[in-house]
Amino acid sequence: MNRTLVAVFVLGLSLVSPGWSPAAGLIDFESAPGGGLPSDDAPLSVPYPMPGGGSVQLFFDVNGNNTYDSGIDAEPIFEASGPDAINGFANTVTGVPDTANGGLASLLGSFFLRQVTPGTIPPPLVIDYASPVAITDLSGEIWDIDGQEQATERWKVEILDASNAFLTGQLSPIGNTGALDGLPWTFSFTGLPSGVDKIRITFVGTKISGLGLAFNNFTPIQAVPEPSGIVLAGGGVLALLAAFGARRRGAVTQADDSFQFRAT
Ligand SMILES: [Ca+2]
Ligand SMILES: [Ca+2]
Numbered sequence: 001m002n003r004t005l006v007a008v009f010v011l012g013l014s015l016v017s018p019g020w021s022p023a024a025g026l027i028d029f030e031s032a033p034g035g036g037l038p039s040d041d042a043p044l045s046v047p048y049p050m051p052g053g054g055s056v057q058l059f060f061d062v063n064g065n066n067t068y069d070s071g072i073d074a075e076p077i078f079e080a081s082g083p084d085a086i087n088g089f090a091n092t093v094t095g096v097p098d099t100a101n102g103g104l105a106s107l108l109g110s111f112f113l114r115q116v117t118p119g120t121i122p123p124p125l126v127i128d129y130a131s132p133v134a135i136t137d138l139s140g141e142i143w144d145i146d147g148q149e150q151a152t153e154r155w156k157v158e159i160l161d162a163s164n165a166f167l168t169g170q171l172s173p174i175g176n177t178g179a180l181d182g183l184p185w186t187f188s189f190t191g192l193p194s195g196v197d198k199i200r201i202t203f204v205g206t207k208i209s210g211l212g213l214a215f216n217n218f219t220p221i222q223a224v225p226e227p228s229g230i231v232l233a234g235g236g237v238l239a240l241l242a243a244f245g246a247r248r249r250g251a252v253t254q255a256d257d258s259f260q261f262r263a264t
C-alpha cells in the first residue's frame with residue numbers, strides 16, 4: 001500500500017468513526033410519519049421524525065405568522081397518484097390527473113402532498129424544523145408548475161431563521177408553458193448558513209385558478225451515506241470517495257440550475 005492509499009485508508013476510517021452524520025432521511029410521503037401507508041385525502045397532522053433527532057412539521061400558514069396554530073392553520077393532504085375524487089394536479093399530456101410524464105412515475109411514487117383545495121392559491125406552505133441537527137443542505141420537489149401564456153404559476157422558496165428572517169431563497173421557473181406539466185421542479189440548497197429553522201413556499205404567479213402546490217421528495221438535511229460498520233480498505237474507499245465526489249458535483253450542478261434571488 002503506497003502513501004496515497006494509506007492516506008485514503010485513514011480518511012476512510014475517519015468516515016466510519018462515531019462522528020458520522022445521520023443519513024439523509026428522504027421524506028417521499030410514501031409512508032405516514034408513524035409508519036404505514038397514508039390514505040388518499042388524509043391530512044398530515046403530525047410532524048415527521050428527523051434523522052439525528054427532533055422533527056419537522058409541514059403546514060399551510062393560514063394566518064401568515066410562520067407559526068403552526070392548531071385549528072387555524074391547514075394541514076397538508078396526502079394525495080394518491082392517479083385519478084380519484086379529489087386530485088392534486090392535471091396532466092394535459094396523459095389526460096390523467098396526478099400522473100408523471102417523462103417516465104418519472106417512480107419518482108412521483110404512490111403519494112405526494114397537496115393543499116386542501118386544489119385549484120386555488122394556497123396559503124404559504126411552511127416546513128418548520130425542531131431539531132438539534134444543523135441544516136446545511138436540503139431539497140424538495142414541486143410538481144406540475146404550468147400555466148397559460150398570460151397566466152403564470154410560480155413558487156418562491158425561502159429559507160428562514162428562528163426569527164423568520166430571510167437567509168436565502170430560490171424562485172421556480174415561470175410556468176407559462178406546458179414545460180413542467182406532470183414534471184417536478186427541484187429546489188436544492190447546499191452550504192446553508194447557520195440558523196436554518198424554516199422553509200416557506202409561497203405562490204408568486206399570476207394565476208388565480210387552476211393552480212396548486214404538489215409537493216414531493218423532501219430531503220430535510222444533508223444526504224450522507226450510511227456507515228458500513230466495517231473497515232473499508234483500498235479500492236473500496238477509493239470507490240466511496242469517487243461516488244462522494246460525483247454526488248457533490250451533481251448537487252452543485254443542480255443548485256446552479258436554480259434561479260437565485262435576493263430578499264426584497
Ligand atoms: Ca400560523
Ligand atoms: Ca384524492
Ligand SMILES: [Ca+2]
Binds near residue numbers: 079097
Ligand atoms: Ca389523485
Ligand SMILES: [Ca+2]
Binds near residue numbers: 112216
Ligand atoms: Ca411520493
